[in-house]
Amino acid sequence: MTDWRPPLALIGAWLGLLALLALTVTLAYVPLGAGNAVVALTIGTIKAGLVATIFMELWHRRGLTLVFAGAGLFWLGILLYLGSMDFLTRT
Amino acid sequence: MMSDTNYLTTDFTLRSWFLTTDHKRIAILYFASLIVFFFIGGAAATLIRIELATPQADLVSSDVYNRLFTMHGIIMVWFFLIPSIPNTLGNFIVPLMIGARDLAFPRLNLMSWYIFMLGGCTTLFAIFAGGVDTGWTFYTPFSTLYSNSYVIVAAAGVFIAGFSSILTGLNFIVTIHRLRAPGLTWYRLPLFLWSLYATSVILVLATPVLAITLLLMATERFFGVGIFDPRIGGDPLLFQHLFWFYSHPAVYIMILPGMGVINELISCFSRKQVFGYKFVAWCSLAIAAVGFLVWGHHMFVSGQSLVASLVFSFMSFIVAVPSAIKVFNWTATLHKGSIHFDAPMLYALGFIGLFTVGGLTGLFLACLAYDVHATDTYFVVAHFHYIMVGGMVTAYFGGLHYWWPKITGRLYSEYWARTAAVLIFFGFNLTFFPQFILGAEGMPRRYHVYPPEFQVWNVLSSGGATILAVAYLMPLFYLGYSAFFGKRAPANPWDAPGLEWQTSSPPPEHNFTTQPVVTRDPYQYNEAFQAEPQNA
Ligand code: HEM
Ligand SMILES: [Cu+2]
Numbered sequence: 348m349t350d351w352r353p354p355l356a357l358i359g360a361w362l363g364l365l366a367l368l369a370l371t372v373t374l375a376y377v378p379l380g381a382g383n384a385v386v387a388l389t390i391g392t393i394k395a396g397l398v399a400t401i402f403m404e405l406w407h408r409r410g411l412t413l414v415f416a417g418a419g420l421f422w423l424g425i426l427l428y429l430g431s432m433d434f435l436t437r438t
Numbered sequence: 439m440m441s442d443t444n445y446l447t448t449d450f451t452l453r454s455w456f457l458t459t460d461h462k463r464i465a466i467l468y469f470a471s472l473i474v475f476f477f478i479g480g481a482a483a484t485l486i487r488i489e490l491a492t493p494q495a496d497l498v499s500s501d502v503y504n505r506l507f508t509m510h511g512i513i514m515v516w517f518f519l520i521p522s523i524p525n526t527l528g529n530f531i532v533p534l535m536i537g538a539r540d541l542a543f544p545r546l547n548l549m550s551w552y553i554f555m556l557g558g559c560t561t562l563f564a565i566f567a568g569g570v571d572t573g574w575t576f577y578t579p580f581s582t583l584y585s586n587s588y589v590i591v592a593a594a595g596v597f598i599a600g601f602s603s604i605l606t607g608l609n610f611i612v613t614i615h616r617l618r619a620p621g622l623t624w625y626r627l628p629l630f631l632w633s634l635y636a637t638s639v640i641l642v643l644a645t646p647v648l649a650i651t652l653l654l655m656a657t658e659r660f661f662g663v664g665i666f667d668p669r670i671g672g673d674p675l676l677f678q679h680l681f682w683f684y685s686h687p688a689v690y691i692m693i694l695p696g697m698g699v700i701n702e703l704i705s706c707f708s709r710k711q712v713f714g715y716k717f718v719a720w721c722s723l724a725i726a727a728v729g730f731l732v733w734g735h736h737m738f739v740s741g742q743s744l745v746a747s748l749v750f751s752f753m754s755f756i757v758a759v760p761s762a763i764k765v766f767n768w769t770a771t772l773h774k775g776s777i778h779f780d781a782p783m784l785y786a787l788g789f790i791g792l793f794t795v796g797g798l799t800g801l802f803l804a805c806l807a808y809d810v811h812a813t814d815t816y817f818v819v820a821h822f823h824y825i826m827v828g829g830m831v832t833a834y835f836g837g838l839h840y841w842w843p844k845i846t847g848r849l850y851s852e853y854w855a856r857t858a859a860v861l862i863f864f865g866f867n868l869t870f871f872p873q874f875i876l877g878a879e880g881m882p883r884r885y886h887v888y889p890p891e892f893q894v895w896n897v898l899s900s901g902g903a904t905i906l907a908v909a910y911l912m913p914l915f916y917l918g919y920s921a922f923f924g925k926r927a928p929a930n931p932w933d934a935p936g937l938e939w940q941t942s943s944p945p946p947e948h949n950f951t952t953q954p955v956v957t958r959d960p961y962q963y964n965e966a967f968q969a970e971p972q973n974a
Contacts, residue, residue: 411615415642422643425730430679433734433746 360401367394444847444944459544460947462845465530467551472518472526473914475558479513480907482506487869487903493890503886504571505587511574513565516596517558519830520688523695524641525554525606527837528634530845532610534938534945535628537619537954542612546605554602561595564588573884575685576652578666578677582659590659593652600645603691607641610634619937621956628936628960629718633698636722640687640694640729648684651677678740682733690729692826693793694722696833697764700786703836704768706934707783708775709963714767721760728757738809747806754804761797765790780932781855785836788863792828796821799874814884817877823870832862835913842917843931847944848924854916861909868902935962 371390379386399405405416445462448454455463486506489497498506529547533540541547564570570592572581581589614635618627654665655677664670666677705712712718734742734750768790777783799821803809812818839855842848872895877883881892888896930939935958941950 415611418639419643422730426647426679426683429731429734429746429749430676430683432749433675433679433743434673436743436745437741438743 356401360397363397364394367397443946444942445947446847446944448947457548459540459548461529461533461541461544461547462945464547464551465526465528465845468521468525468529468554471551471555471558472522475513475517478562479510479518480910482510482513484903484907486510487900489886490888490896491900493888493893493896495887498886500886501571502569504573504884505565505569507884508570508573509565512561512570512592512596514826515574515688515692516599517554517561519692519826520603521554521606522692522830522834523699523837524610524634524637525550527699527834527841528610528695529606531841531938532613532631532634533617534844534941534949535631535936536614536617536622537937537950537956538613538617539948539950541609542616543609547609550602550605550609553605554599557595557597557599557602559595560598561592564591564595567591575681576655576677577681578655578658579674581655582666590656593656597649597652600649603641603645607638607645610638611642614638619954619956622937625716625719626956626959627719629701629712629715629722630695630698632719633694633701633722636726637691637694637698639723640691640726644684644687644691644730647680648688651680651684654680675737675740675742678737679733682736683730686733686736687726687729689822689825690725692830694725696789696793696830697722697761699833699837699840700768700789702936703782703786703840704771705961705963706840706932707778707780707786708772709778710771710775711959711961711963712767713770713773714763715960718764718767721763724760725757728753728760732757735804735809738806739813751804751806755801758797758801758804761793765794765797779856781850781852781859782836782840784856784859784863785832785839788859788866789829789832789836792824792832792863792866796824796826796829799824811880812877814882815877816873816881816883819883820870820873820877823873828866828870832866835859835862838913838917840932841938842920843927844938844943844945846921846924847927847942848920849927849931850920850924851916854912858909858912858916861905861912865902865905865907865909869899869906870902872896872899872902933964936960 367390371387374386374390375383377383399416403416405412445460455467458464458467485498486503489495489503489506495503529541565588568588570585570589571587572585572589576589576593581593614627614631657663658665658667658672662670664672666672666674668674701712701718731753732750734746735754738747738751799817803812803818803821835858839850842850876892876895876899879892881888927943929942931943932939937954937956940954
């Protein structure tokens with residue numbers, strides 16, 4: 348491992364995740380109606396972004412790594428698309 | 439040639455085994471562990487078949503019966519079939535086949551075995567502490583609300599073992615990308631590696647979803663959070679969607695490595711290049727990709743929407759195409775080949791027939807109308823056993839016999855090996871073919887009692903299971919004997935061109951004394967091969 352990163356970035360990201368978790372829990376108790384789901388999902392997406400860029404070190408942007416990360420995202424899309432097809436067309 | 443130490447004799451201490459990072463020794467650790475799991479799962483199957491020999495309940499109560507088939511399924515799927523070929527034969531052969539010193543991450547490889555054992559012991563604990571009765575599928579709401587058994591502990595074991603799968607998949611992907619010998623281009627890779635590559639992609643992409651699913655199930659069971667229970671805001675089909683999103687691809691985790699082994703065996707014992715190499719190679723990846731689009735065929739009677747069922751049914755027909763291409767190509771490889779009926783070849787031929795029956799009956803089940811009749815009957819049980827046992831376990835034995843001389847440096851008794859191969863084929867068919875008939879006649883799966891008119895077929899099936907059990911025990915003896923007393927194997931007993939045969943048997947600690955360079959396509963066999971290794 349040549350470019351070993353000082354763990355500072357990792358610790359920062361971890362603290363960031365914890366802060367976002369606290370935010371999720373707090374906001375869950377604020378009645379926003381349908382807004383609650385939107386807020387929770389937005390925070391979730393930010394968390395996933397933190398994990399992907401910092402813990403998974405995707406900012407290195409090496410071709411094959413990105414292909415595999417993209418594949419993960421694409422497969423998540425399949426799960427959501429085919430899965431919601433059932434929920435949306437149920438009679 | 440006469441370098442006297444090999445990977446088995448470099449060091450004899452226990453420490454050198456349990457802290458090894460040599461892929462060959464880790465493969466042996468996996469072999470040993472999987473034998474144990476296979477026989478525990480097999481013991482459960484034996485009890486099931488004994489109970490089913492008569493229509494009444496004589497051996498076990500319904501509660502115990504539920505625990506038996508659950509234990510059988512969980513152990514066989516996650517602690518035998520999924521790791522079977524990748525972690526044993528794959529671990530041993532991949533670096534040798536590509537001319538590398540080891541896998542890309544040797545320590546990760548060892549860690550993967552420890553994680554696997556931790557998961558296995560956790561699940562075994564759940565089983566022996568009182569068992570689980572949900573079936574291997576952990577369906578909600580039974581698993582979350584009603585089951586009074588060790589659901590969370592058993593699921594935790596499976597969850598943990600999943601990380602081992604992911605690490606192995608990751609290791610193979612990186613190894614195949616980065617460590618190929620000079621000249622070993624993608625289209626010169628033996629097809630075993632293409633299929634393990636496809637398997638690894640599924641392992642990495644699908645296993646996390648299983649982990650999430652089991653975690654959600656445990657969360658609902660333990661904390662009562664509404665995820666699957668509609669009374670507290672959940673969706674009752676969500677569990678099945680998530681579970682099968684993993685588990686259908688997982689059935690391809692369980693068959694692709696077997697298909698890979700069959701390529702090696704068929705070409706070696708027909709002394710021919712595999713017919714349509716590129717098609718077979720890309721079919722592995724096609725199976726891996728399309729296999730993710732069919733999971734809803736397990737949910738045709740669940741209340742899933744008709745639109746979704748139609749799409750999943752259609753996709754299930756599509757996914758059979760690449761498998762069929764492989765079967766046709768193996769058959770074409772045999773055509774005008776110089777065929778040798780050595781033990782590994784007998785297993786390979788058995789595989790082709792049994793896999794084909796399993797695959798074709800999968801198409802029956804993919805038809806919406808027929809599935810309504812056949813679902814949850816013995817027809818489904820027969821379908822997947824034809825593929826998983828008739829296919830994958832047979833391929834595992836075939837590969838084991840083929841590479842045995844390389845792994846142990848010894849030859850086995852060809853006579854006993856052929857006898858076992860033939861017995862397995864007949865025992866298998868006698869066990870599972872009657873189950874197609876039982877299923878078509880409407881006998882449901884997962885009950886320990888049944889109407890007396892089903893007894894004939896059940897007795898045949900239990901009789902076949904006895905033969906199968908004996909046949910599966912035989913290799914333990916003649917291979918066990920060979921490991922210690924067998925005749926020494928030459929480096930290349932099959933006169934095969936693959937890189938794994940270019941080093942001594944057993945290989946030295948770092949596989950090759952000089953870095954091999956590849957200058958030709960795979961499977962360049964010379965037809966003249968005669969020597970069949972015999973153990974006098
Ligand atoms: C040729 C492609 C295949 C097709 C079209 C197919 C189709 C199906 C369908 C429709 C079912 C659901 C039946 C029901 O529950 O009503 C099923 C069940 C099953 N299949 Fe296949 N299958 C195929 C290949 C495989 C392979 C390769 C494996 C394993 C290596 C496999 C293992 C299973 C298992 C384990 C089940 C039962 C799961 C359970 O309910 O416990 N199938 N198959
Ligand atoms: Cu399936």
